[in-house]
Amino acid sequence: MADTTRTKPTVDQARRLVFESRKLFNTGVSVLRLSQWLAVWLYLAAGVLLVLKVTGVGGTARGMLPLWIGATGMGVVLTSLIVSYRQRYSMLDAAAWLDLRTEGGGTLIQLVTSEGDVRTPNLTWDIRPGLRYGVVARRLILPVALATAVVMMPWKEGAELLEASLDSRAETVEKRVEKARKLGVVREAEARAFKRDLERARAAGTRSPEAGAESIDTIDKRLDQAVLKRAKLSREALDAAEKLLAEAENPSGPGLPSAAAEVGKMLDDLYEREAQAQEVRRLLKRIAEKMGLDGAATAEEIMSSATSLESLDAKQLKEIARALRRGQFTLLDKMARSKGLLSGKEAKAHLATLVAGAAKAGGREGAGTGQGTGGGADAAGAGHGGVARGPGEAPLRFGNATDKSKVRFKARPFERGGGPLPGIMVGKRRIAGGVAPPPEFQTPNRSGVVFDGTEGGSQGNADLGPRGREVTRRYFTEATSDE
Amino acid sequence: MSDEQNAHVRERILEVEKALGEVILGKPALIRNFMTGVLARGHILLEGLPGLGKTLMVRAFTALSGLTHRRIQFTPDLMHLDITGSYILVEQEGKGREFRFQEGPIFGNLILADEINRASPKTQSALLEAMQERRVTVLSTTHDLPRPFMVMATQNPIELEGTYPLPEAQLDRFLFKLEVGDVPADVLERLVMERGRGDLPELSPLLDRETLLEAMRIVEGLPISRPVAAYAARLVRGTHEAPGVRYGASPRAVLAIAMAARALAFLSNRDTVGFEDVREVALPALRHRIVLDYQTRLEGVRADDIVEKLLDGVDALDRNPPSNVVGTLS
Numbered sequence: 135m136a137d138t139t140r141t142k143p144t145v146d147q148a149r150r151l152v153f154e155s156r157k158l159f160n161t162g163v164s165v166l167r168l169s170q171w172l173a174v175w176l177y178l179a180a181g182v183l184l185v186l187k188v189t190g191v192g193g194t195a196r197g198m199l200p201l202w203i204g205a206t207g208m209g210v211v212l213t214s215l216i217v218s219y220r221q222r223y224s225m226l227d228a229a230a231w232l233d234l235r236t237e238g239g240g241t242l243i244q245l246v247t248s249e250g251d252v253r254t255p256n257l258t259w260d261i262r263p264g265l266r267y268g269v270v271a272r273r274l275i276l277p278v279a280l281a282t283a284v285v286m287m288p289w290k291e292g293a294e295l296l297e298a299s300l301d302s303r304a305e306t307v308e309k310r311v312e313k314a315r316k317l318g319v320v321r322e323a324e325a326r327a328f329k330r331d332l333e334r335a336r337a338a339g340t341r342s343p344e345a346g347a348e349s350i351d352t353i354d355k356r357l358d359q360a361v362l363k364r365a366k367l368s369r370e371a372l373d374a375a376e377k378l379l380a381e382a383e384n385p386s387g388p389g390l391p392s393a394a395a396e397v398g399k400m401l402d403d404l405y406e407r408e409a410q411a412q413e414v415r416r417l418l419k420r421i422a423e424k425m426g427l428d429g430a431a432t433a434e435e436i437m438s439s440a441t442s443l444e445s446l447d448a449k450q451l452k453e454i455a456r457a458l459r460r461g462q463f464t465l466l467d468k469m470a471r472s473k474g475l476l477s478g479k480e481a482k483a484h485l486a487t488l489v490a491g492a493a494k495a496g497g498r499e500g501a502g503t504g505q506g507t508g509g510g511a512d513a514a515g516a517g518h519g520g521v522a523r524g525p526g527e528a529p530l531r532f533g534n535a536t537d538k539s540k541v542r543f544k545a546r547p548f549e550r551g552g553g554p555l556p557g558i559m560v561g562k563r564r565i566a567g568g569v570a571p572p573p574e575f576q577t578p579n580r581s582g583v584v585f586d587g588t589e590g591g592s593q594g595n596a597d598l599g600p601r602g603r604e605v606t607r608r609y610f611t612e613a614t615s616d617e
Numbered sequence: 618m619s620d621e622q623n624a625h626v627r628e629r630i631l632e633v634e635k636a637l638g639e640v641i642l643g644k645p646a647l648i649r650n651f652m653t654g655v656l657a658r659g660h661i662l663l664e665g666l667p668g669l670g671k672t673l674m675v676r677a678f679t680a681l682s683g684l685t686h687r688r689i690q691f692t693p694d695l696m697h698l699d700i701t702g703s704y705i706l707v708e709q710e711g712k713g714r715e716f717r718f719q720e721g722p723i724f725g726n727l728i729l730a731d732e733i734n735r736a737s738p739k740t741q742s743a744l745l746e747a748m749q750e751r752r753v754t755v756l757s758t759t760h761d762l763p764r765p766f767m768v769m770a771t772q773n774p775i776e777l778e779g780t781y782p783l784p785e786a787q788l789d790r791f792l793f794k795l796e797v798g799d800v801p802a803d804v805l806e807r808l809v810m811e812r813g814r815g816d817l818p819e820l821s822p823l824l825d826r827e828t829l830l831e832a833m834r835i836v837e838g839l840p841i842s843r844p845v846a847a848y849a850a851r852l853v854r855g856t857h858e859a860p861g862v863r864y865g866a867s868p869r870a871v872l873a874i875a876m877a878a879r880a881l882a883f884l885s886n887r888d889t890v891g892f893e894d895v896r897e898v899a900l901p902a903l904r905h906r907i908v909l910d911y912q913t914r915l916e917g918v919r920a921d922d923i924v925e926k927l928l929d930g931v932d933a934l935d936r937n938p939p940s941n942v943v944g945t946l947s
Contacts, residue, residue: 159938166939227936230844233891234933239882240889243842 148245156228160221162265169270171214176277179203180284187287300339300346304332306474307354313475314357317468319364328357358481362488365469368462369488371400375459382448382455394451397458398437414457421450626832627883630656632823633681634884640677640818641670643804649884650795650901651678655829656836656880659792659873660748660768662733662783662905669797671771675729676817678769682829683822684726685763691736693779700743701753702760718755723747726763726826730770734780741787744768748790765830785864785908792873793898794905832883839879841890848933849874849895855927856903861913862923866906873902892933900924 183199225246233242308329315325331353339346378393401414414433422436437454469475470489476482634652638645651674654661663671679686689700702721708714722728723744733741747753748768752761770791772783788794800808812818849871857865878894885894900921907920 163939223936223938226842226844227934228938230842230892230934231938233844237891237893239885239887239891239893240842240845241887241891243844243891244840244889247842248840 152229159223173277175210180281371462375455378455382451401433653880654793657876662791662794663771665797675769680820686727687722687725688729695736697743728768733770734772788905793901863910864908
């Protein structure tokens, strides 16, 4: 507490006290004025927001509100800073205040107005004025609380406001459609359809804003689904490319044709997307020319023919797989980076999951996608994280090469007299269940394989993928040799 | 003048103040105000009930100061020329007869105008020129009064019969109006024990005219800062704006406050005038310069109440730091 002992300070000490006090006064006033302006502005902004939210009127005000709040807030802060900067208290003012508080009898005033020595008797020298920031903070509590409460309040969707916001929402969705089209996520035809639907929704909105809003919401969701569908396809294409690369390590392995066929299917989709498919198209064109398959209608046909004719070596398959992977990874990367491509939170989360997997895949191989930080662009840059990672380096560790024994689809002989049970996975295909054999073959055989009923019926004819057929073939071959 | 000489002069003045305290018992504040008024070269109006020592105080100061003094007992039949003096016909041998100015009792350093309100306004007005300009004019001839010149007047506030209230113009010429209040019991007891018949104790001059004039010069030279002067000005201006006041204090009041504040600072052993000095002298300097309206007087409000309210209400500083930002003393 105050020590009221009276001491006799030196003139220099007293002058310094006056100087410091003057600075304090001016700072204090600036802080106070700033808080006053801020409080007034907060009340004003909260009031305007409250009126708009409660009444639901204001037309486009809702859209303009962030701009208005930002501009006026900036203006208030700048103005108050400029106004507050003005020095209000002179040395004489500060000296007079101190003189009054210390009962200095004019001594401190005399100190700042005269150059010569001044006697300084009987000053209460322990004066230490200080800024009370708590007062300033308390001044702002109520307006801040009010503004926060108003911001948290839900909007009342007045008819006017809803109608006015329809255009804005439709424009937003249209922008997203355009963005998706540019990325190649939706096809031209799809984009046109979306835009046409949006026009219809707008037209409906003029008659019934609620119906218009609902239509736009539906289109919004459809767009999300289309984007996610494409992302899923890309992800599957990546997986297929990975598999083909793995199988290509062992050209004599049974899975290669199947993997190549899968890649072929994926490539079909790429034909529709010029931007991502150029490299693959070029490769396939070369292959088709080499094989004399110029007339092949689809990439799947080309790939199927290529593998069946064994005219493509493992290196070429790898090349195609890498090109495919690069293209799909690039697309996923762009999708992940494209802001506002998706509207729903769940859709965004789903896309993030898909992209994260892709990033992992890209980083593992380090195949290079040309995307900078995405996907481990090359071996040297591997470990820089995938597209879903944040900025900065994040080391990735690479262990030994994947054990071949852990390849996902490993050939496994069926038990004698049996076959794959309905629903069992063979390769990426699910064996169709519920295919009933003829009554004469109602035996413990529950393979679902349909036999042709010939004598000795060792020859199976199942609706299986190439890989499944290979497994079946091997099974029966081995069974025969055992006998 | 050096600090040592200043200190010497102050010491002599304080000795007189102390000696006055031995004469007028139990009134240190009154004596301090009286000495303040003297050092400010002001005229002082002492108001109080009979027997409180008004005249005694002036007589004691006269004895202690060594100044030439005159006493004028104001009576209803006192005439103007009885105060200022007049020309009388004098016959001198060989020179014939001539008119010669016979100085009145106003010609002195210290004039005790006892019971000043018992003379008629016409007679009282004889003091107007003398008090303001320190000279008198009789038959177109102006005569300077000696320096210093001070009028110490006394009046009784309760007797109305046969008295004439002082006109505002004359009241304004008094630097201070000092009210001599009641005497507490212990002081009365001391009076009984020490004073016997109530005679003035033997006093010898502790001061001479030159020393007093030197003290007055020192007081006049004390600096008064702008914030303090502004405070005095706001107080005086406040008397015009206060409710119940018909006429506020004149500009002469602010000069009186400033001069009295200087004198008080000198008596308090300071070289500068502070806000407290102004506060101390504001009441005696303003109370007789405020004219209340009729309604206010009926309600029993006194000029002292107005001044005290002003002292409470008028900020000493015209620019206070924001109290809610700048904390109190640590």
